[in-house]
Amino acid sequence: MQLLKERILKDGKVKPGHILKVDSFLNHQMDVALFNELGREFARRFAGEKITKIITVEASGIGIAAIVAQHFGNVPVVFAKKTLSKNLDGELLTAQVRSYTRGGVYTIQMERKFLSPDDNILIIDDFLAKGQALLGLLEIVAQAGAKVAGCGIVIEKGFQDGGQLIREKGVRLESLAIIESMTDDTITFAP
Amino acid sequence: MQLLKERILKDGKVKPGHILKVDSFLNHQMDVALFNELGREFARRFAGEKITKIITVEASGIGIAAIVAQHFGNVPVVFAKKTLSKNLDGELLTAQVRSYTRGGVYTIQMERKFLSPDDNILIIDDFLAKGQALLGLLEIVAQAGAKVAGCGIVIEKGFQDGGQLIREKGVRLESLAIIESMTDDTITFAP
Numbered sequence: 488m489q490l491l492k493e494r495i496l497k498d499g500k501v502k503p504g505h506i507l508k509v510d511s512f513l514n515h516q517m518d519v520a521l522f523n524e525l526g527r528e529f530a531r532r533f534a535g536e537k538i539t540k541i542i543t544v545e546a547s548g549i550g551i552a553a554i555v556a557q558h559f560g561n562v563p564v565v566f567a568k569k570t571l572s573k574n575l576d577g578e579l580l581t582a583q584v585r586s587y588t589r590g591g592v593y594t595i596q597m598e599r600k601f602l603s604p605d606d607n608i609l610i611i612d613d614f615l616a617k618g619q620a621l622l623g624l625l626e627i628v629a630q631a632g633a634k635v636a637g638c639g640i641v642i643e644k645g646f647q648d649g650g651q652l653i654r655e656k657g658v659r660l661e662s663l664a665i666i667e668s669m670t671d672d673t674i675t676f677a678p
Numbered sequence: 679m680q681l682l683k684e685r686i687l688k689d690g691k692v693k694p695g696h697i698l699k700v701d702s703f704l705n706h707q708m709d710v711a712l713f714n715e716l717g718r719e720f721a722r723r724f725a726g727e728k729i730t731k732i733i734t735v736e737a738s739g740i741g742i743a744a745i746v747a748q749h750f751g752n753v754p755v756v757f758a759k760k761t762l763s764k765n766l767d768g769e770l771l772t773a774q775v776r777s778y779t780r781g782g783v784y785t786i787q788m789e790r791k792f793l794s795p796d797d798n799i800l801i802i803d804d805f806l807a808k809g810q811a812l813l814g815l816l817e818i819v820a821q822a823g824a825k826v827a828g829c830g831i832v833i834e835k836g837f838q839d840g841g842q843l844i845r846e847k848g849v850r851l852e853s854l855a856i857i858e859s860m861t862d863d864t865i866t867f868a869p
Contacts, residue, residue: 546740561709589762
């Protein structure tokens, strides 16, 4: 998606450890007008699917998923939670996720009542690197017996293996910008 | 806001410990069409203010704030983070927040570069109970030397003291539904 790639080149910053900082528009400060453009593009790519629900995982995915849902007829959005709270008291779907950004393993959880076997689900997230969060969300959807229409990712780090892991599972993966390589000075997108 | 109150009465569930579960439309599953109605109402109430930025705190506030921003001319939304990550590497604004829902004290943090003394900020959150998260966000805005136009809250628990704490600080507080009391069977709104 050209608009997104231009924005990454303009405002993205590469940090040591293969970190791409896009916090000025994507995952700390959020550019809602851009998010609507992302939503339009996801809707175009998944036009053949009757999406009934969008899921994501807190925190960075939530704002994107909420805006994207407007382009899928305002379907409900459910975000998996990373911490237990008194507000989670129903039957839970859970998955273990290893985080390479924060270190350690955490549990993501979603109340079972929000997913049904009739659902055709679009999974939305800001980044795909090693794919651990997406695999966790896919596991949650599988536990619910629902169908996955696909995953919509804003930025995929094509030089890490998450994309391959997801595609090898036969899951449709649509990444709006795929980074082939990056150095301190240059970001190269996959063709 | 009548629409919201009706939705709370229809789908809200009171749990022991003064917990109001509204997870089917507000803070786990999100009803984006409703969020747009909330945004319209906040825009009506803050019509006299030239809002330049909306801030909130992860996780439940993010989706609401993103949708609400569309009714304020797509101003940028910044969410305070509850955990340190490799993605936070600039100068940080921080505040300590006591959580009564999850227990314990945590630090919320926001990169200083996203707030400027020229900003006129609207703070958005899903719930106001004891007001600790809001006080933390107000502290962050004060550290940045920015102005607070006010706080826009979806549901205020009027029987807890958060609302009073915020109003006593001279901060404008607009809560779309104020709950006066609740029991297992009934939810009573303030007039």
